[in-house]
Amino acid sequence: MAPTIASVDKLAAWLDTQELGTGAPLESRYISGGSQNEIYELRRGDLHCAMRIPPMTAPADRDNGIVREWRIIEALDGTDVPHTEAIAVCTDPSVLGRTFYLMGFVDGWSPMDTLGKWPPPFDTDVRERRGLAYQLVEGAALLSKVDWRAKGLQDLGRPDGFHERQVDRWTGFLERIKGRELPGFDEAAAWLRTHRPIDYIPGIMHGDYQFANVMFRHGAPARLAAIVDWEMGTVGDPKLDLGWVMQSWPEDTNSGAGSVGDYVDMTGMPSRSEVLKHYADVSGRQVDDIDYYCVLAQWKLAVILEQGYQRANGDPKLEAFGPVILDLMRGAAELAEESDYQR
Structure with missing residues (x-):
């Protein structure tokens, strides 16, 4: 009921x-x-x-x-x-x-409401899906440009030292909830400690930016109606939202690869390079350090989801996180090892 x-x-x-x-x-x-x-x-x-x-x-x-x-x-x-x-x-x-x-009230649809299937016309016209991808990343780019100081959000987060805190904060969090080993955790954490973004421009960040947390207008062309679910919103590094989106975005979207959780069909969407370029064009920010953000996003998301998994208590939805978390952490460690990003 x-x-x-x-x-x-x-x-x-x-x-x-x-x-x-x-x-x-x-x-x-x-x-x-x-x-x-x-x-x-x-x-x-x-x-x-x-x-x-x-x-x-x-x-x-x-x-x-x-x-x-x-x-x-x-x-x-x-x-x-x-x-x-x-x-x-x-x-x-x-x-x-x-x-x-x-x-x-937003008159629109969410990919989470369509049971993993795109609604018309995106279900049959894969070319229209390109717009969904560009609109998604454009929303994050526009958010990164908001003048948070002028909007009175100076006390919303702690932007100073944001990246210096990440590894210690989430390592401590994992230690408090730890119930199993997460292979790759230490390797990715060590890499993050020795790498930093090329530039850090504080701004409003959503914190869980992905297809699951936006709504689109009905019909084509694709139009973003609203960014929703601001539970993890703060003032920090908005480019981490980009990392959240791009952490598993394939260069070849017609290869059958999907996004985290595989809840969207990526077929027909623009390549990873094209999406990154669109973000850079709209936001005015460079994306040469995207590997750093993707490693941080996968590593951090794995830790966050691990809390739900450790509290599952028989809940099949939370227990399903188990293998996803291991894949995320393994992916973070592998990207760190393979990346040629040096800063």
């Missing part, structure tokens, strides 16, 4: 205080959710939006995470980054028991 909103009457009363659909009946529909957040579609008069709220069972600090997400989508208003409109935020627990925010 889908979750329901704790108190529709209290939510309607709060909406009145915000002058959102005042006095009209409130309709709600559960869209999706997990241990971290639930999403509902709300309709009330001329209001049509989505609500993002932690479930009652989520840790208390998830409320702070909701505020962080809100600050990011609010900061994106007025930029050319595809995003959900920031409508309102509520930190008063007397309304629904948790902090929540309202964002514009």
Whole structure:
């Protein structure tokens, strides 16, 4: 059974205080959710939006995470980054028991909702898939250009020393949750300690940027509708979002290779080189150090997923991470060994 909103009457009363659909009946529909957040579609008069709220069972600090997400989508208003409109935020627990925010409802589709298959016309016209790839990486490029200081996000993250902290931070994290050996971890970590980006320009980063966390407009040509799910958003190095996308992007997309998790069909998409060039053209950033970001992305993602795997407790979805994590860590070590990037 889908979750329901704790108190529709209290939510309607709060909406009145915000002058959102005042006095009209409130309709709600559960869209999706997990241990971290639930999403509902709300309709009330001329209001049509989505609500993002932690479930009652989520840790208390998830409320702070909701505020962080809100600050990011609010900061994106007025930029050319595809995003959900920031409508309102509520930190008063007397309304629904948790902090929540309202964002514009996006009429679009996510690759995660199509069960691994592209919707029409991308299912049959593989040439149109090129646009999906370019739009995905263009979203990350546009995000990297946002003036985060002007948007009041100086305290959102700790950009100073970002790369110097990465290995120690995630090594310590793994030690706290460690339940098995991850072959390749030490080799990739050692490589990351002795390599750094050519240049580091701080900015807003999504933290989990991939096809799973964007939405597209319906129909062709491909148009990015919104970047979503900002749970890992911060101010750091935006080019790590590029590394997240490119970590397993093949040069030959018609070879049958897929992205991490193999949840998208890469056939017909532009090559790795073409996608990197598009990011560089839009962002104005160089991509000669992409190997560093791909090693860091694979290594870090493996550690993050390992936490879920260690807590699986019989959950088949989390247990399925087991071999994926080993492949990611092995891939990070192999790329580090094979790369000729020296900085």
